[in-house]
Amino acid sequence: MGRSPCCEKAHTNKGAWTKEEDQRLINYIRAHGEGCWRSLPKAAGLSRCGKSCRLRWINYLRPDLKRGNFTEEEDELIIKLHSLLGNKWSVIAGRLPGRTDNEIKNYWNTHIKRKLISRGIDPQTHRPLNATTAVTATTTTTKNINMDFTNVDQKQPNIMIATSSSYDETKCNSGTTEETKPLEIVIPKVPSQVMINLELSIGLPLHSDHVSSPESTASYNFLTTVVPPPTAVVPAAETMAKTVCLCWQIGYQGGGGGNWCGKCKNTNGFYRYC
DNA sequence: AACGCAAGCAACCGCCCGGCG
DNA sequence: CCGCCGGGCGGTTGCTTGCGT
Structure with missing residues (x-):
């Protein structure tokens, strides 16, 4: 729509690198660092679009990339983060050192989706598959957490915890809070080296009457626990409870701010969930 | 051995957003 | 305040590879 192309397409290579x-790209970035992607191809002697160079570097050539198969711990972490953030692949990737958003996105679409479906979980809503429709009708106790990660780079995230009587799935992902009156919790500034630890807890309803039980009450320890609304049918809930603890709290990594559920174990830097 | 199909993944496309003049 | 530009992101495409028949 009148937008100028990001590069002169007529003279750019496409397809596999x-x-x-x-090598040209690596050499150039080693010598000059990541800079203006638009001018980089010309300077590096590449007949490529700047965007293409950026993508190639970020997704494939970067030296700190892990590559290789995802571990079970990474799987569960991705699932948890996706249940919170939706398709915010770059944010999710930020929590998985050595992994790229593209890689995680592909992995999600090819492996994890299927894995969740086999567990009887809807990959989009993270709720039991055949209870999805019931869920939309039962919204009274839903807490809608909107996380604003726009300031993550500045280490100054704003966590918006909104209570809303009409929980809309689509708004959860977009982070839009226009129609809710959010209870805003602003996390204070933290040193730039401190990583934000997005630990949170999602309790899965095992009984239809769990809402009134003390265990199901969201525990607010600096942040909240998301408790999905009760559902009439919870197939595979037992399986899920065994697989994923989802006891997850937000804090600062290394700063002692975050706490895992006592049953979760830390193994080699990754948490194994109870 | 050849073919067809499905899965996996790299790369592209187009939109959005923030910075800057 | 507005428009432009560049970077970044999510969604999609299409090529490659592996597997079954």
Whole structure:
């Protein structure tokens, strides 16, 4: 719509990158660092779109990339983060060192979706598959957590915890809070080296009457616990409870701010959930 | 051995957003 | 305040590979 193309397409290569192109890109970035992607291809002697160079570097050539198969711990972490953030692949990738948003997105679409479906969980809503429709009708106790990650780079995230009587799935992902009156909790500034630890807890309803039980009450320890609304049918709930604890609290990594459920174990830097 | 199908993944496309003049 | 530009992101495409028949 009148928008100028990001590069002169007529003279740019497309498709798979050759080893020579990779090497040129690596050499250039080693020498000059990541800079203006638009001008980089020309300066590096590449007939590629700047965006293409950026993507190639970020997703494939970066030296700190882990590559290789995802571990079970990474799987569960991705699932948890996705249940909170939706398709915010870059934010999720930020919590998985050595992994890229593209890689996680692909992995989600090819592996985890299927894994969740086999567990009887809707990959989009993270709720039991055949209870999805019932869920939309039962919204009275839903707490809608909107996380504003726009300031993550500045280490100054704003966590918006909104209580709303009409929980809309689509708004959860977008982070839009226009129609809710959010209870805003602003996390104070933290040192730039401190990573934000997005630990949170999601309790899965095992009984239809759990709402009134003390265990099901959201525990607010600096942040909240998300308790999905009760559902009439909870197939595979037992399976899920065994697989994922989802006891997850927000704090600062290394700062002692976050706490895992006592049953969760930390193994090699990854948490194994109870 | 050849073919067809499905899965996996790299790369592209187009939109959005923030910074800057 | 407004428009432009560049970077970043999510969604999608299409090529490659692996597997079954």
